[in-house]
Amino acid sequence: MKAFEWSNPTNITEAVKLLQTAAQGADPDEAPRPMAGGQDLLTTNKHYITRPTRIVNLKGIRGLDRIEGNAKRGLKIGALATLTQIEENEEVRRSFPGLAEAALSVATPQIRNLGTIGGNLCQRPRCWYYRLEDVICLKKGGSQCYAATGENKYNAILGGGPSFIVHPSDLAPILLALNASVAVTGPSGNRQIALEKFFTLPSEGNLRRENVLQNGEVITEIQVPSSRMAARSTYLKFKERSSLDFALSAVAAAVEVGTDGVVKQARIVLGGVAPVPWRAPEAEAFLTGKKLDANILAEAAKLALRGAQPLEKNAYKVPLTQTLVRRALAKVGNVATA
Ligand SMILES: Cc1cc2nc3c(=O)[nH]c(=O)nc-3n(C[C@H](O)[C@H](O)[C@H](O)COP(=O)(O)OP(=O)(O)OC[C@H]3O[C@@H](n4cnc5c(N)ncnc54)[C@H](O)[C@@H]3O)c2cc1C
Structure with missing residues (x-):
């Protein structure tokens, strides 16, 4: 691990000041970085994937771990709220x-x-080529995505290229399904970013990052609006090891169903299959105005995976994800399945 300076700010203004780099557009992996739980940052530092000159510990900032709100007002979740909370x-x-x-x-x-x-x-x-210290892949400034033709069992089937990572977060798909946004504070002030616009594909020219945050910017809060779909939301995840593992595939689904049983609105977001949490707008549109039954769920599942382009070793993700889509919709739509 490269030596770094350690700072313990007690408020966001101080944290943002400490995160500022002299050079705009400095290498994101070498710029000062905020640290929360430290579970990922310290690991990437140990493997020289990130080499920040300074770590800014956010945990001394009081109040950043609050969870407030309810079904009517929506939720405000401080960035330091733990997954257990x-x-x-x-x-x-x-x-x-x-x-x-x-x-x-x-x-x-x-x-x-x-x-x-x-x-x-x-x-x-979590792509293992990216995580290996000695492999300088495309995302670390190299010239090649080794997963494209290598051991790609865990990589993307949707939205891949030129890098084929998958987004590892389990919270991102459901927060996107719930139409959440993040509040961000940085050197240029505050901004609000819809999660829909937060994550970036490798093809969007931002290969070294996975989101639109700039050096020095810190997420302070995650906002989940009140929605008629929220109470009928679910997250289904398939993992190789049941004890602990990242998703091979996952589905976040949320629906609003009228008293007549007709779907008024639906959101489907796939996890573990694309470099970003992957929305399935065709399937969502197909479901709207329909009464859910086994055939409709099967058709929606097919539409959700339309456009999938598996690599040599991950075609299994297509039927796996279709099954999860059907199960998630059956759960939120109270549809009995065989
Ligand atoms: C063995 C293991 C298994 C795991 N399995 C899963 C899993 O199945 N599913 C899953 O979703 N996750 C999984 N994780 C990830 C884990 O859940 C944590 O979410 C993750 O480690 C990061 O949380 P942290 O608070 O420790 O972040 P940190 O390590 O502190 O930070 C992670 C990154 O986010 C940046 N960052 C942190 N806070 C902010 C902020 N407020 N604003 C801007 N940038 C910020 C840091 O600079 C760093 O780049 C796993 C982790 C481990 C170690």
């Missing part, structure tokens, strides 16, 4: 069940006790 929060469980399920699906109690929602959204990809 989210999973155990009664209001989240009752009114935003998919969010509680997603938090609970992460790793182990120890990791959830330390991991924060801000860190979870900003954690770096």
Whole structure:
């Protein structure tokens, strides 16, 4: 690990000042970085993937771990709220069940006790080529994505190229399904970013980062609006090891169903299959105005995966994800399945 300066600010203004770099556009992996639970940042530092000159510890900033709100007002979740706090929060469980399920699906109690929602959204990809210290892949400034033709069982089937990472966060898909946004403070002030616009594809020319945050910017809060879909939301995740693992595939789904049983609106977001949490707008549009039954779910599942382009070793993700889409929709739509 490269030596770094350690700072302990007690408020956001101070934190942002400490995160500022002299050079605008400095290498994002060498610029000062904020640290929350530290579970990912310290790992990437140990492997020289990130080499920040300074680490700015956010945990001394009071009040950044609050969870406030309810079904009517929506939720405001401080960036330092841990996954355990989210999973155990009664209001989240009752009114935003998919969010509680997603938090609970992460790793182990120890990791959830330390991991924060801000860190979870900003954690770096798990592709093993990216994580290997000696491999300088495309995302580390190299010239090649080794997963494209190598060991790509865990990589992207949607939205890949030129890098084929998948986004590792379990909270990102459900927060996107719930139409959440993040409040950010940085050297140029405050801004609000819809999660829809937060994550970036490798093809969008931002290969070294996975989101639109600039050096020096810190997420302070995650805002989940009140929505008629929130109470009927779920997160289903398939992992190779049931004890703890990242998603091979996951589905966040939320629907609003009228008293006549007709879907008024639907959101489907896939996890573990694309470099960003992947929305399925065709499937969502198809569901709107329909009464859910097994055939409709099967058709929606097909549409959600339309455009999938598996690599040599990950075609299994297509039927796996279709099954998860069907199951998630059956759950939120109360549809009995065989
Ligand atoms: C063994 C293991 C298994 C895991 N399994 C899963 C899993 O199945 N699903 C899953 O979703 N996650 C998983 N995780 C990730 C874990 O849940 C944490 O979310 C993750 O480690 C990051 O949280 P943290 O608070 O420790 O962030 P940190 O390590 O402190 O930060 C992570 C990154 O986010 C940046 N960052 C942190 N906070 C902010 C902020 N407020 N604003 C801007 N940038 C910020 C940091 O600079 C760093 O780049 C796993 C982690 C481990 C170690």
